[in-house]
Amino acid sequence: MRLTQLYGKTLRETPSDVQLVSHQLMIRAAVMRSTAAGTFAYLPLGARALHRARQLVCSAMDGQEFIGQDGILSNEINSYRDLPKVLYQNDQTRINLYSLAADSAHQPFESSLARILKECDLNLTTIDDGDNAKAFALPHAKGSYNFVRCDSCGYAATKDAAKFVIEDCGCEEEILKLEKVGTPNCNTIASLAEFLDIGKCQTLKAVMYVYQKSEGSGRPFGFVFVVVRGDLEVSERKILNVLGGGTLRPATENEIKAVGAVPGYASPRELNVISNLQSPREASNNQVIVLADSSIHTGRNFAAGANEHGYHFINVNYPRDFKATLVADIASPIDGLRCGVCHNSYLRVVNGIKVAGYAPRRTAKAASTYLDAQGKPQEIIVSSCEIDLESLLVSIIETHHDDRGIIFPESVAPYDVHLIRLGKTEEARTAAEALYEKLPNVLYDDRDESAGVKFADADLIGLPIRITVSDKSLKAGGAEVKRRNSEAKEIVPLEKILPKVLEPSGG
RNA sequence: CGGGGUGUAGCGCAGUUGGUAGCGCACCGCGUUUGGGACGCGGGGGUCCGCGGUUCAAGUCCGCGCACCCCGACCA
Known part of the structure; x- marks a missing residue:
């Protein structure tokens, strides 16, 4: 492709409104553009990079x-x-893969993914997502995918799947008498802990939801009052697991009042608590499901709401002072909890860019069976893997760039070679044109631009190999060959350029 | 959901107490340059986010709306 024919021009200035360096570079390099809707559109260079990435993944x-x-x-x-079979489905920027197998031990995706990442020279964190599912993400301060990771053993997991230890907080205390205290303007855990001069772990936090069971029989909806130790957070996914599917949404102020709780000072005391999840729903609609996290056992004499504006109880203890429908593990880890795998260090919340996800599962459909060698029907084991090519590209560029531009690995580079012609002499022009005809997969800068402009654009676009043809290089005996990931320059005779380009990188 | 910010040429931005719409980059033409974003001269390009209001006069002031960005968003 001749640069004079390419659709899209490089930009000198960095666009505002995009925060990732990779996005800035891709926009400047005419790989993509941002659109009004906050999404991205890929110009031909970007489309080729995505295409290369797709080919890499599929093969x-x-x-x-x-x-x-x-x-x-x-x-x-x-x-x-x-069996087995691997099938895939192409989206514009995503690939959905399915493995059909007889044996759940047959897991082709992880090793293939490892090969892909090696080709891209990309290091991703493998993240435990529960039930043998995994996610693969690049840790990145500006990423929107959250997970936790242990400093010491490297264990990484999604918040919903993480194994962690909730350490005791004040368990040695003697159980004291329940007491109501005035707590003006204490409608958050932080303000309550500060006012009473206690740790957040010595409070109980209430989080209220309205639960909707998905289509079908059973309780159509219900009010869910969640109690967790004040320093922890609540995992909605774990709650749904306990309740058996469905959806949750935060309760509104009116809904909170309707069950007899006071927004800002809510307490599980004095509510109409459903005794167990199986009990039929009774006529009165102020019944609540109280789900308590097992962290309520990791402390004593908690401070909790009093269902009265401006007041809290202190010395709240379970089960003496409030009832729960169920006590279960429903907490979500926060920064600084002890790692549940090595127990040596602490989990840190990390942001990242999620590139791929992998989920083994058994099919639920009765029809999904095959006959084994004995002629007996067996379930087909289906696992799926999703790879986001955009995130893959972003992660690669976040990892491989310098202050001059992108450094594309060969596996996803839109072209292999950036051919530059300098000067207007007939000799240089003829030699460059001849090389352009001979080289496969080459981007040819045939513009009448100054050397600085051409070099700067070549660095910005970041193709793996740069070849410069000029009067100077011809006088020196050929064309100058330079790799984007190295500063070394070499004059190669014109007839030896092709084998030189085909050499593996690093050679 | 809450708080803050931004919205003016393709991109990045300026625009004062309200008074003819500007700059840099990019683009077009001519010329000089040609190994690290070179220069001269000339040129084209605008729904100033939208709607309403105040005013002789609004990019600018007021009100409402929309869009995007950032931060906070487990709260009893």
Whole structure:
């Protein structure tokens, strides 16, 4: 491709309104543009990079493409002879992969993904997402994907799946008499702890939800009053697991009042608590499900709301002072909890850019069976893997760039070679044109621009190999070859350029 | 959901007490340059986010709305 024909121009100035360096560089390098809706559009250079990434993923996964709903996937599997299979579905910027296998031990995705990341020279953190599911993300301060990681053993997990230890807080205390105290303007845990001069772990936090069971029988909705130690947070996913699916949304002020609680000073005391989840829902609508996190056992004499504006109870102890429908593990880790794997150090909350997710699962559909060698029906084990090519590209560029621009690894570079012609002499022009005809996969800067402009654009776009043809290089015996990831320059005779380019990098 | 910010040429931005819409980059033409974003001269390009109001006069002041960005958002 000739640069004079390429759609899209490089920008000298950094666009505002994008915070990631990779986005800034991609916009400047004419790889993509931002659109009004806050999304991105890919120019030809970007489309080629995504295309290369897609090819890399598909070939590494060694799968077969299909188009349509994933529901048809198991239809063609009748016999153990048909297994295993890897299929994939292409989105514009995503690839959804499915593995159909007879054996749950057959897990092709992780090793293939490792190969892909190696090709891209990309290091991602493997994150435990529960039930053998995994996520793969680049730790990045500006990423929006949160997980926790142990400083010491490197264990990483999503907040909902993390193994952590809640350390005791004041458990040695003697149990004291319940007491109501005035606590003006203490409608947050932080303000309450400060006012009473106690730690947040010595308070109980209340979080209220309205629960909607998904379609079907059973309780249509309910009010869920969650109690957790004040320094912890609540995992909505864990609550839903306890309740058996459905959806949660935060309760409104009116809904809180309707069950007899006081917003800002709510307490599980004196509420109409449902005794167990299986009990049929009774006529009165002020019943609440009280879910207490097991962290209520990791302390004593807590401070908690009094259901009266401006007042809290102190010395609240379970089960003496309030009832719970169920005590379960529903807390979400916060920064600084002890790691539940190595117990040596603490979990830190880390931001990242999620690139891929992997989820083994068993199909629920009765029809998803095959006949084994004995002719007996067996369930097909389906696992899925999703790779986001945009995030992959972003992570690669976040990892591989310098102050001059992108440094594309060969695996996803839109072109392999950036050919530059300097000067207007017939010799240089002829030699450059000849090279352009000979080289595969080359971007040719045939513009009448000054050397500085051309070099700066080549650095910005960041193709792996730069080849410069000029009067100077010809006089020296050929063309100058330089790799983007190195400062070394080498004059190579014109007839030896092609083998030189085909050499593996680093050579 | 709350708080703050921004909205003016393709991009980055200025625009004073209200008085003819500006600068840099990019773009077009001519010329000089050609190994690290070079220069001269000439040029084109605007729904100043939208709607309403105040005014002789609004990019500027007032009100409402929209969009985007940042920060906070487990609260009893």
